[in-house]
Amino acid sequence: MTDSFSRRDLIAHTLPAMALGAAVLSGVDALAQDKPASAAAPESAVMKMLAAAQKDGVYSLPKLPYEYAALEPHIDAQTMELHHSKHHAAYVTNLNKAIDSLAKLRDEPEIDAAKLSALSRDISFNAGGHILHTVFFGTMTDQTKPGGGGGGDGDGGVHGAINSQYGSLDKFKTHFTKVAAGVKGSGWAIAWYEPVADKILITESGDQDLRMIPGGMPILLIDVWEHAYYLKHQNKRADYISAWWNVVRWSEVDNLYRNVKSMTRRM
Ligand SMILES: [Fe+2]
Structure with missing residues (x-):
């Protein structure tokens, strides 16, 4: 080899x-x-x-x-x-x-x-x-381009999946935000596409160790290490999480969701 x-x-x-x-x-x-x-x-x-x-x-x-x-x-x-x-x-x-x-x-x-x-x-x-x-x-978006504003409501296939599994986008965002805010020390909140049961599951990870869902693929995630926000938000992680929602590129989250689902559901 x-x-x-x-x-x-x-x-x-x-x-x-x-x-x-x-x-x-x-x-x-x-x-x-x-x-x-x-x-x-x-x-x-x-x-x-x-x-x-x-x-x-x-x-x-x-x-x-x-x-x-x-x-x-x-x-x-x-x-x-x-x-x-x-x-x-x-x-x-x-x-x-x-x-x-x-x-x-x-x-x-x-x-x-x-x-x-x-x-x-x-x-x-x-x-x-x-x-x-x-x-x-x-999965974050260019704020300087027309239509690149991000934030807002998700649409497309991922939006429908979130609605059916979480009740609404707001409930999903509240759940995800709580996970991100609750990460102890450095880590991530990660929404995975899990192909076995065709679900979107949210986990938290410490540092970069994924505690992964085998076969799953992150489709939306936030880095809550201090290097991701401390210059602007100092110790106010909640402010950073709130700001981050404004730059989520939902169209790309949807593209990614559709790609991953298309590939893994064929297996
Ligand atoms: Fe980072």
Whole structure:
């Protein structure tokens, strides 16, 4: 097994939607080929970003689909720049480093169990950080573009699913907001598409360890690490969560939901 192959293999297995890994890497075009064009899932900005989250088997930092200042006044440009170019970039760098270190460790006469354990945790932490940030950034919207305002009511397939499962979008948002506000320390609130029962489930995660739903895919999530909001909102996490709802790109959440559902419900 070449190093390049092992990296690609790892990418496929560490994407939150494990069952989706290969499909994402092959791009949404492959999906369209299997179905009539009219029935194909819509193009998804997040899917494109996930496809750009690796290059030739090495993890890489995908570009944002907007400028750092595009989420003003809700999320400030400096926070976005630091969050993407420093924090997210660090997860990518450290993920690749951990993979390289593991390859070296495997070549040693005897694998050190403590090193292996530490590096295994590094993989989980940094792969989680890389993928979660990619989906997080991809589901927020450019405030400077006409019609790019975000916020408001969700529509499309995800809106119907939320209504039928949560009673209303308001109930979903209240539930999600409470989870995000209640994360102890650093972490995330994540709404997953869960394909086995065709449900949208909300979980919380500590740090970047997903406590994932196997086979599920995050379709809407908020980063509540302090680096995501402290420059503008200081200790007022609730204000940040409230501001974030204004930049949720519901059209992309819906695109993502339709893509994930289309792929996983065929399995
Ligand atoms: Fe973050």
